[in-house]
Amino acid sequence: MQSVLAPIDIQRVRQDFPILDQMVNGKQLVYFDNAATNQKPIPVLNALAHYYEHDNANIHRGIHTLAERATQDFEASRQKIKSFLNAEHIEEVIFTYGTTDGINLVAQSYGRKFLNAGDEIIISTLEHHSNIVPWQMLCEERGCVLRIIPIDNNGDLLLDEYEKLLSERTKLVACVHVSNALGTINPIKTIIDMAHRVGAVVLVDGAQASSHIELDVQAMDCDFYVLSAHKLYGPTGMGVLYGKRDILNAMPPYRGGGEMIKEVTFEKTTYNDLPYKFEAGTPNIADVVAVRTALEYMESLGKENIAQHEHELLLYATEQLSDIRGLRIVGQAKEKIGVVSFVLDGIHHQDTGVILDQLGIAVRTGHHCTQPLMSRLGLAGTTRASFAVYNTKDEIDRLVQGVLRVQKMMA
Numbered sequence: 528m529q530s531v532l533a534p535i536d537i538q539r540v541r542q543d544f545p546i547l548d549q550m551v552n553g554k555q556l557v558y559f560d561n562a563a564t565n566q567k568p569i570p571v572l573n574a575l576a577h578y579y580e581h582d583n584a585n586i587h588r589g590i591h592t593l594a595e596r597a598t599q600d601f602e603a604s605r606q607k608i609k610s611f612l613n614a615e616h617i618e619e620v621i622f623t624y625g626t627t628d629g630i631n632l633v634a635q636s637y638g639r640k641f642l643n644a645g646d647e648i649i650i651s652t653l654e655h656h657s658n659i660v661p662w663q664m665l666c667e668e669r670g671c672v673l674r675i676i677p678i679d680n681n682g683d684l685l686l687d688e689y690e691k692l693l694s695e696r697t698k699l700v701a702c703v704h705v706s707n708a709l710g711t712i713n714p715i716k717t718i719i720d721m722a723h724r725v726g727a728v729v730l731v732d733g734a735q736a737s738s739h740i741e742l743d744v745q746a747m748d749c750d751f752y753v754l755s756a757h758k759l760y761g762p763t764g765m766g767v768l769y770g771k772r773d774i775l776n777a778m779p780p781y782r783g784g785g786e787m788i789k790e791v792t793f794e795k796t797t798y799n800d801l802p803y804k805f806e807a808g809t810p811n812i813a814d815v816v817a818v819r820t821a822l823e824y825m826e827s828l829g830k831e832n833i834a835q836h837e838h839e840l841l842l843y844a845t846e847q848l849s850d851i852r853g854l855r856i857v858g859q860a861k862e863k864i865g866v867v868s869f870v871l872d873g874i875h876h877q878d879t880g881v882i883l884d885q886l887g888i889a890v891r892t893g894h895h896c897t898q899p900l901m902s903r904l905g906l907a908g909t910t911r912a913s914f915a916v917y918n919t920k921d922e923i924d925r926l927v928q929g930v931l932r933v934q935k936m937m938a
């Protein structure tokens with residue numbers, strides 16, 4: 528990991544992302560939909576191809592050479608994730624299909640075993656649907672009660688109100704680290720400490736935080752942390768659930784099948800140890816292998832450098848877009864990642880998105896899988912530009928010109 532802040536050569540970085548070098552609707556592509564998924568650098572694409580060209584075999588069970596190599600590569604990724612998260616034990620790293628999958632695992636395994644009628648689960652107004660619906664399903668099944676931390680108009684959580692919600696009835700707090708819709712960085716350590724004071728366990732949705740913020744699950748002291756590789760310059764359909772070892776050991780398996788067992792008879796099955804207990808079936812081997820390359824790629828640039836670059840883009844975009852009459856930025860939290868959500872007076876976000884696409888600019892429009900947040904803000908949706916390491920100020924200028932064009936066309 529680089530320790531000194533050295534400016535990244537963005538033009539060189541862009542050459543690592545071949546997808547960026549294309550025309551869309553006759554214009555050079557501007558990709559500002561990074562909060563939905565970011566693009567993959569050549570080393571990651573090569574890692575995927577290399578795995579299938581040289582090493583493809585099913586893992587753990589084989590004794591032939593390819594199976595050994597695939598298993599080693601697969602487990603090397605687990606080791607890499609362990610240090611990426613600064614987890615204490617390797618078996619605390621469970622591979623999943625993504626953030627949504629990890630949250631469902633915790634809700635269905637931990638939740639069904641340890642939560643009962645009348646127990647309370649606290650989430651926040653900022654949550655993505657994937658950190659709302661699994662808890663609603665659990666509440667319905669177990670008779671638990673869902674409580675919601677409110678926000679102010681800037682998109683910051685109201686911690687005083689959170690304090691009032693906490694009680695001995697609170698059994699679990701599930702909170703997003705960084706909001707995908709507004710970019711708010713939550714004071715996650717404070718949120719976790721407050722929950723622990725009443726004895727609740729805490730799950731942190733790190734889908735959006737993981738590519739922007741230095742992570743340390745031991746310092747945070749969270750009980751669970753979930754993320755998706757595809758928001759980390761890695762492949763889709765692969766994610767991680769971190770959990771504290773004692774808690775994971777106390778949880779029943781979530782899915783049954785191969786790999787998660789020690790011994791199976793028709794009378795009784797004994798389960799495998801961590802982490803395999805939660806990894807039934809053949810996993811996404813190639814994608815797991817390629818994640819290591821994605822993390823190495825981020826390290827080679829320096830996560831701090833990436834964050835610094837994105838922060839400069841955030842400041843520049845906020846300043847430039849604020850100058851546009853009839854444009855309002857939604858979400859002005861004290862601490863933000865490079866996400867700018869905005870609305871245009873009298874113009875539907877969908878029209879904005881369609882016209883920007885005609886200009887070659889990819890943004891996200893709509894509710895961003897945060898419908899309750901949008902309704903709290905009194906909005907049907909927003910237009911969202913979100914930044915990654917390969918974006919530039921020139922591209923933000925293109926966005927600003929694009930928005931002016933939208934206003935002209937819709938006037």
Ligand SMILES: *Cc1c(COP(=O)(O)O)cnc(C)c1O
Nearest residue numbers: 625626627655657707734735755
């Ligand atoms: C993307 C995202 C999710 C869902 O991730 P999947 O990869 O679709 O499972 C959850 N929470 C936040 C904050 C996100 O940004």
